[in-house]
Amino acid sequence: MRPPQTAQQQYVSLYTDLLQAVRDLGLLRRRQGYYVTRMSIVLGALVAVAACFVLLGNSWHQLWLAGALALVLVQVAFLSHDSAHRQIFHSNARNDWTARILAGGVLGMSVSWWRAKHNKHHAAPNQVGKDPDVQLRAVAFHPGAVAARGPLGRWIAARQGWLFFPLLTLEGVGLHASSLTHLLRPGASRTDRIEAAVVASRITAYVAALYLLLPVGKASAFLGLQLAVFGVCLGAAFAPNHKGMPIAPAGTKLDFLRRQVLMSRNIRGGVLTDLAMGGLNYQIEHHLFPSMPRPTLRRVQPIVREYCEIHGIPYAEVGLFTSYRIVVGYLNNVGLRARDPFDCPLATELRTAGSAGGRDLA
Template identity: 75%
Template sequence: MHRRTEPPPLTQLVADEPRPQGAQERHASLYSDLLNTVRELGLLKRRHGYYWTRIGLVLAALGGVITGFILLGDSWFQLLMAGALALVLVQVAFLSHDSAHRQIFHSAAWNDWTARLLAGGLAGMSITWWRNKHSKHHNAPNQLGKDPDIDIGVVAFTPDHVARRTGLAKWLGDRQGWLFFPLLTLEGLSLHVASLQHLLRRSATKVERIEAAIVLSRLGLYVAALLILLPIGKASAFLGLQLAVFGVFLGASFAPNHKGMPLVPKTMKLDFLRRQVLMSRNIRGGVLTDFAMGGLNYQIEHHLFPSMPRPTLKQVQPIVREYCELHGVKYTEVGLFESYEIVVDYLNNVGLRARDPFQCPLATLYRN
């Protein structure tokens, strides 16, 4: 397999290493200067027409799938409807993501409730749970002990997680890169379970209890419809395939963005521009890639401007790339399949590679 050329995880960085006086201050204004330029160009303006059109198309597609499901009746061709439903729900998830980031409307309340209704009412997931987790990720991408996306779980993303494993878990960990994408078939189920665990806890807020009612109603009606129109065998196959396809396509849009990029020690301080750019990876591609990944292929720009409307990310990309090159900040962009190769290679070797000596690029940066 092709060996990746990106910087390895920053596991040997000394977080309290002395820095020259004024180094942090010199970097602090980098982001504010870029932000001012982007704002002056009007690239943070809302794109209401784009989003109303996309929401309308997604709802029309969902209506088409439901119609097809009813008309097909008791048939194994329903599995085609299951796959189609999964793909539509991926687009719903992208829209709820944009709304949760307040990209769609000026009003925070409109954004929040749109995200809540899309995620809970159509996809059956808690946007409150997801946003709490996702906000922590945006605040500290790939930072140990702060980014929940690299917390210990079925897949080990850090050398420390690998070191804790023994026996079969260790054997599987050494091959987890190959298992990563098959495991994504369970991601849809995992999202539903995590959502319900969050919403049904005793300390849930009033809004979360309302959200719980929305999510439970959606899940209950969905399962009831399957059991009413299909025998239990076909209903189970439909549900299983829908969840698997949903998990793979949604996970495949998030996986390339940070996996295999540098890991940052918990105590290290970085200016905002470098924190977001150095830990993120863009994916090259055209209209099809933009559609399939919901704009997440412009991950660097999204992390720098989380509230920027999705269609504007492509417009701001050349500005960000040129700005990073001007200031010596590494800007990473690869092809889609190359990114998957990097993810698989990194996960298979996360423990082994971390033991190899290397020169930490961020430590070098702050010595200058």
């Protein structure tokens, strides 16, 4: 007769049982045909935009191409994200090199910088002191960040929800700058220095092409619009997934299943939502199975939702614009939550899971 499981073992078993069921259904198998097709379409679109840019010449209609280029580069970013999560190929090396080429050579971003930050986020989403996505300087995501500011900073924090999406227009510049800062830091590895050369070359070649083929005014407008649209579209795809969900104080102990489900939010929608968000609208499933190919997330969603319902775990899913309204409202009221950062509808569930789960299992 098997001895009874401890509370910690029961929580571990919840995720391992779900993982085994998903694996048995073949839902973790790679979808290389899907990704080869998508990469071919996206790279073909890049070539088409470049050809139209050259043919159009000195014209303000180039600004339409700036917007189109930004949208295509967002799709490149999603593909790099998937490859960095090793969703595309069976070989880890092929996934890693694909992510490096797409990020460094096409986007002008560092995949090593992004991966280090993103892995910390996946390990402890929305946890103070662990998730870098809630430790940004420009935006306060938890009451402690508001309390640490001066009077002007607190005044801005009370209105930061309205500033959040306008600030995303600077996200493109920020991603390039953060990448180079990371790669050129003192003590950077040889691999980082090689990646720095690739990223810097891509950025330099792109900017040089713009100013060689267009007058200064049009080139500057093209560059500014492309970076702004890219930042807004990419940020708008990532923002709804965790912002406005519970913030876990430093030291909170949660089992893996609850840590990923309770801190994440799915976005309802169809094919267009999937395209615009790169599959990140299935954020709960993506966090539970990071290496699962993007097109499979839709198939596993009803399984995960039913599993959560059976075990009494709240499963958050809203429409896209509702999610943006939640994000804006949450950010505008972060300072008002200073009395209890866990004061939310899921607080009881989190406290219960945390006390029963024992050590941090993520």
